[in-house]
Amino acid sequence: MSRSFFAKHPSVLIFIAVLAIFTIMVTLASDAYGFGWLSTSYIKTLGKTLSLCLVALAMDLIWGYAGILTLGHMAFFALGGYLIGMWLMYARTEEIVVQALAHGGLPATPEEISQGIASQIFGVVGTSDLPAIWSFAYSLPLQLALALAVPGLLALVFGWLAFRSRVTGVYLSILTQAMTLALALYLYQNDSGLRGNNGLSGLQNLPGLTETSQDLVSIWFFWASALALGLGYLTLAWAVSGKFGSVIRAIRDDEARVRFLGYPVELYKLFLFTLTALIAALAGVLYYPQAGIINPAELAPIASIYLAVWVAIGGRGRLYGAVIGAAFVSLLSSVFTSGRLPNIPLGPVWLSWVDWWLVLLGAAFVAVTLFAPKGISGVFDRYQRIAPPDRKGAPLGPADGSLQKQEAQA
Amino acid sequence: MSALLEVSGISVSFDGFRAINNLSFSIGPAELRAIIGPNGAGKTTFMDIVTGKTRPDQGTITFGERAVSLLGMSEARIAREGIGRKFQRPTVFEDQSVQDNLLLALKAARSPWCVLIWKPKASDLARVQVLAHEVGLADQLQRKSGELSHGQKQWLEIAMLLAQEPRLLLVDEPAAGMTPSEREQTTSLLVSLAKTRAVVVVEHDMDFVRRLNCRVTVLHEGAVLAEGSLDHVTRDQQVISVYLGRG
Ligand SMILES: Nc1ncnc2c1ncn2[C@@H]1O[C@H](COP(=O)(O)OP(=O)(O)O)[C@@H](O)[C@H]1O
Numbered sequence: 097m098s099r100s101f102f103a104k105h106p107s108v109l110i111f112i113a114v115l116a117i118f119t120i121m122v123t124l125a126s127d128a129y130g131f132g133w134l135s136t137s138y139i140k141t142l143g144k145t146l147s148l149c150l151v152a153l154a155m156d157l158i159w160g161y162a163g164i165l166t167l168g169h170m171a172f173f174a175l176g177g178y179l180i181g182m183w184l185m186y187a188r189t190e191e192i193v194v195q196a197l198a199h200g201g202l203p204a205t206p207e208e209i210s211q212g213i214a215s216q217i218f219g220v221v222g223t224s225d226l227p228a229i230w231s232f233a234y235s236l237p238l239q240l241a242l243a244l245a246v247p248g249l250l251a252l253v254f255g256w257l258a259f260r261s262r263v264t265g266v267y268l269s270i271l272t273q274a275m276t277l278a279l280a281l282y283l284y285q286n287d288s289g290l291r292g293n294n295g296l297s298g299l300q301n302l303p304g305l306t307e308t309s310q311d312l313v314s315i316w317f318f319w320a321s322a323l324a325l326g327l328g329y330l331t332l333a334w335a336v337s338g339k340f341g342s343v344i345r346a347i348r349d350d351e352a353r354v355r356f357l358g359y360p361v362e363l364y365k366l367f368l369f370t371l372t373a374l375i376a377a378l379a380g381v382l383y384y385p386q387a388g389i390i391n392p393a394e395l396a397p398i399a400s401i402y403l404a405v406w407v408a409i410g411g412r413g414r415l416y417g418a419v420i421g422a423a424f425v426s427l428l429s430s431v432f433t434s435g436r437l438p439n440i441p442l443g444p445v446w447l448s449w450v451d452w453w454l455v456l457l458g459a460a461f462v463a464v465t466l467f468a469p470k471g472i473s474g475v476f477d478r479y480q481r482i483a484p485p486d487r488k489g490a491p492l493g494p495a496d497g498s499l500q501k502q503e504a505q506a
Numbered sequence: 507m508s509a510l511l512e513v514s515g516i517s518v519s520f521d522g523f524r525a526i527n528n529l530s531f532s533i534g535p536a537e538l539r540a541i542i543g544p545n546g547a548g549k550t551t552f553m554d555i556v557t558g559k560t561r562p563d564q565g566t567i568t569f570g571e572r573a574v575s576l577l578g579m580s581e582a583r584i585a586r587e588g589i590g591r592k593f594q595r596p597t598v599f600e601d602q603s604v605q606d607n608l609l610l611a612l613k614a615a616r617s618p619w620c621v622l623i624w625k626p627k628a629s630d631l632a633r634v635q636v637l638a639h640e641v642g643l644a645d646q647l648q649r650k651s652g653e654l655s656h657g658q659k660q661w662l663e664i665a666m667l668l669a670q671e672p673r674l675l676l677v678d679e680p681a682a683g684m685t686p687s688e689r690e691q692t693t694s695l696l697v698s699l700a701k702t703r704a705v706v707v708v709e710h711d712m713d714f715v716r717r718l719n720c721r722v723t724v725l726h727e728g729a730v731l732a733e734g735s736l737d738h739v740t741r742d743q744q745v746i747s748v749y750l751g752r753g
């Protein structure tokens with residue numbers, strides 16, 4: 097990444113600078129390293145928001161740039177969360193079990209420990225056996241690798257099946273919705289091995305750091321999320337700035353033509369689908385320890401639709417647009433759904449923000465789609481005077497005096 | 507001289523309608539050929555089959571010295587083998603600059619990972635400059651191609667084809683929407699291109715075909731009706747009755 101890259105794309109430098117300043121300001125306002133103006137739970141909200149911005153980046157790459165409207169990427173996000181959650185829960189429970197057994201005087205045997213862990217974790221679903229999918233949950237490196245490998249592999253297989261048979265457009269959207277729904281339904285079952293609808297909880301407690309306060313942990317995760325977002329932004333901005341970006345935008349606009357130029361379009365789509373799934377999984381790994389809990393509702397089809405709404409509102413085809421959209425809408429959403437806004441009396445009924453927020457969001461989405469297809473980043477475009485040619489809707493015809501098709505056939 | 511492209515006995519049906527009927531066709535490595543025929547004769551479908559967009563129900567297609575079969579290859583694979591195609595309507599990527607369009611077409615590795623790390627070398631940019639100059643777009647390189655006029659888009663697409671360095675060029679109705687002087691330029695370009703590669707031109711306009719001064723294949727109802735010089739085929743009684751006779 098040379099200096100000329102930043103010179104050609106000043107928005108990248110601006111983004112990184114804004115992100116850095118934001119991170120420093122939040123750190124200074126935190127309990128752990130600053131003046132304590134922001135509560136720990138708010139720091140967690142901000143950290144979670146940054147990880148959501150990272151998934152939005154992935155969504156923008158695949159939808160905004162390549163035109164593939166996938167509505168299933170929050171499934172990869174949640175899978176990443178589940179897989180890291182398994183380690184968090186296992187290792188934490190192990191500590192507790194070892195401590196509890198130590199009171200007996202004799203050191204506990206490995207069997208006793210694993211028995212204890214299994215019954216602790218799976219008591220709620222009525223079993224006390226550790227399912228096979230928890231075989232690697234004892235090891236952070238292994239489980240971290242799985243947190244990327246499993247969503248990546250799922251995306252690879254799913255994408256291969258879908259793109260190989262040239263499923264495109266709304267059919268692909270529906271197929272990805274079906275994928276995330278199917279996964280959610282599977283996870284709801286108690287015998288899926290992931291505690292059914294209870295999901296995994298207590299993920300905010302880091303194993304080995306029992307004594308460390310959440311004030312510190314929250315800011316660490318905030319930093320990690322900011323770092324991941326910054327690196328993700330740099331990588332993707334670099335990727336779309338060159339010929340790769342040119343090819344995927346061409347695929348968005350006319351994929352048949354791209355094929356006749358010799359580009360393996362399906363391979364590009366598969367590559368993008370898997371890459372963005374990996375980014376989503378990484379974001380999930382950062383998000384759920386801050387959320388503290390994950391359950392199958394996180395894979396509900398609506399979650400992935402929200403993701404598309406964020407990107408649409410922020411502005412498709414602009415990386416900063418995706419980040420702005422995700423941050424803006426998800427922060428606003430947390431305000432509206434917090435239940436702290438006063439309800440407004442409307443005669444016989446009350447306007448409850450918690451209920452009406454979704455309607456508001458839906459209306460905003462429709463309005464953006466109709467009136468501002470470039471979303472919030474359209475404002476920046478106007479500022480930079482990037483404007484589409486104004487042809488008043490008419491295509492540019494043949495040059496003056498050229499032979500029209502009719503004449504040619506005569 | 508052995509043929510570069512050898513198509514033999516292909517047929518294709520759409521819902522029972524035989525669009526191509528036992529068609530055979532071959533062209534040498536440096537040859538110009540015009541294909542004419544009434545609307546619906548199957549000219550575009552023929553190109554669709556050669557470029558892999560449509561699968562024939564039967565027949566064989568081989569390409570190159572080693573006579574590799576094109577059947578079963580994807581469109582992208584066939585394009586990489588060295589077959590370039592220009593569509594009836596100009597199809598350039600309107601959202602991207604003329605230079606980006608040309609860089610996209612420029613002969614280079616096509617896989618995602620190669621493209622990701624690919625950077626234009628000075629020679630690539632120079633080649634783009636030369637190509638743009640050849641088609642009169644040298645001072646338009648930074649313009650969005652969506653802003654070009656219809657004729658300029660045709661030229662840009664031709665330049666993109668050249669950038670691909672194909673060994674066989676399939677050109678569908680290149681003259682539509684061009685001014686008379688642009689048409690003349692196009693004919694001379696096609697003639698000079700055919701000195702080093704095979705070029706197949708589908709065209710309606712007889713004056714245009716006459717200026718190409720090459721062998722002509724007449725297509726009718728999905729099969730070859732006649733083949734030879736323009737004068738030869740226009741004297742053919744069958745050709746006159748099915749095609750030229752209609753005026
Ligand atoms: N995809 C398709 N489905 C059904 N019919 C088709 C299809 N493509 C072409 N045809 C038919 O095949 C015939 C040949 O079409 P085409 O190759 O476009 O003719 P030309 O280019 O010579 O005018 C026409 O009758 C057309 O209607």
Ligand SMILES: [Mg+2]
Nearest residue numbers: 549550551594
């Ligand atoms: Mg046609």
